[in-house]
Amino acid sequence: MPDDINELPVRTLNTYKNWKPVFHSVVKNQALAQTLHEKGYAVLPFLNTDQIKQLKQLYANEHNIKAEKGAMFYTLYSKDHAYRKRIHENIGEIIKPLFEEHFKDYKNVINIFINKISGQDSGFYTHQDTTALDEFTYSPLSIWIPLQDITPENGALGVIEKSHWFFSPYRGISFPFPFSKINDTVKDYLKPIYLKAGEALIFDPRIVHNSFTNTAGSDRIVALCGIFPKDAELITCFKEKVTGSKIELIKQEDSFLLKNESFFYDCHSRPKTGKTIAIVEEEFPDMDSASFEQLCELNGIEKGFEQQATISHCEFIAEPNGVNSDITSESDKRSSFFQKLKSLIG
Helix, strand or coil, X not given: CCCCCCCCCCCCCCCCCCCCCCCCCCECCHHHHHHHHHHCEEEECCCCHHHHHHHHHHHHHHCCCCCCCCEEEEHHHCCCHHHHHHHHHHHHHHHHHHHHHHECCEEEEEEEEEEEECCCCECEEEECCCCCCCCCCCCCEEEEEECCCCCCCECCEEEECCHHHCCCCCCCCCCCCCCHHHHHHHHHHCEEXXXXXXXXXXXXXXXXXXXXXXXXXXXXXXXXXXXXXCCCCEEEEEECCCCCCCEEEEEECCCHHHHXXXXXXXXXXXXXXXXXXXXXXXXXXXXXXXXXXXXXXXXXXXXCCCCCCCCCCECEECCCCCCCCCCCCHHHCCCHHHHHHHHHHC
């Protein structure tokens, strides 16, 4: 559904080659699709009690993770390909009836568990998700489904609505976000989203978001699912750390999301698979605080939400047994990825 250029639903200041988000073609309900296009997220009733129970049991059967000071665990980070594939397929089997109800002409490219283990080191910093398809042609969706109620204590996702319009179609862990130098300004606009167990936060992964610290004393477990238009190819972005270098667009097989071992380990390196299909300039400028606050004012985005525990550090766990592989010292375990991420986002 094209936008009238004179009546765009979101006001912007700068664009990358006149880029703007493409309408979400996979969403059956047009009112929901319009909300996602304009606002960037929506909350829907999703799982029933039995489906929640099945997902909890699936998680319990596969994991034994503890972290005294808290941490973040992602299925996607593990080096165990068979485990990642098994989790992806089993989550998909449970949730597929909901995919069929809400989406059309889609493919379910990834399903994972995320566990935010309670403790001071469980917060995740402000970011956008990395580019995964041609955003001049398609738009991706993420479905974030908690298996317990989300409260002010256990680590809500915080979002900045409409921010999927503000920046560039090219994002990658190997180069910083345009807002990386103004994180203290950006985080003031994060709105925590509180959900009941089984509700779904359906969101455009380009919106600026974080997750707050879990201080509840128990795990906060969610299932996260990725939805693409069925014809969209998987594309990753990579940029060498050399002054003046350009962004490579690398085409990957869909299986990359289940087989790549560098989402956590050695995450800044060039992907070991894929074919470079284009090289583009990094032409979108860094944003200053005044410009970001102007964008928020133009679009009626408020700040001053009651914030949860301050994020000072985040430990990362990659393996379902809680022990990361190929990290040389105990002090480096679960923190190497965080240090890399912090260097990018400030």
